[in-house]
Amino acid sequence: MMEIQINIDCADLDRMVDFYVAALDYVPYGSAGVTYRSIVPAAGVGTGPKLVFQKVPEAKVVKNRLHLDLIVGDRIEAEAERFIELGATRVSDGPFEEGGTSWIVLADPEGNELCICLD
Numbered sequence: 001m002m003e004i005q006i007n008i009d010c011a012d013l014d015r016m017v018d019f020y021v022a023a024l025d026y027v028p029y030g031s032a033g034v035t036y037r038s039i040v041p042a043a044g045v046g047t048g049p050k051l052v053f054q055k056v057p058e059a060k061v062v063k064n065r066l067h068l069d070l071i072v073g074d075r076i077e078a079e080a081e082r083f084i085e086l087g088a089t090r091v092s093d094g095p096f097e098e099g100g101t102s103w104i105v106l107a108d109p110e111g112n113e114l115c116i117c118l119d
Helices: 013-024 076-086
Strands: 005-012 026-032 035-041 049-055 068-071 096-098 101-107 115-116
Touching: 005 013, 013 026, 013 035, 013 049, 013 076, 076 101, 076 115
Parallel strands: 005 049, 068 115
Antiparallel strands: 026 035, 035 049, 096 101, 101 115
């Protein structure tokens, strides 16, 4: 079995960990010095990859080459609003629709794109 871990560069480790813990129902998992912190799904809540946040000095400049798609069933508007209340910003005006599915593009507190998707 292979474990999947996704690393996200950031400037403010506390802000990013707090945002994703609340948004994804994850829990803090560990840290390595002042440069790395990780989070994992809360026990018994679900499955998902470990997210590792790496403190870097430079700001995000261009569009992500990799982003998270968060599948939330038929409640994409409600989940998008919840993420915005937690500190995300809305990137797309309305849901995109293609191939029988819909999604809303958001940016996390440091500008990394993510999509809230219809199941």
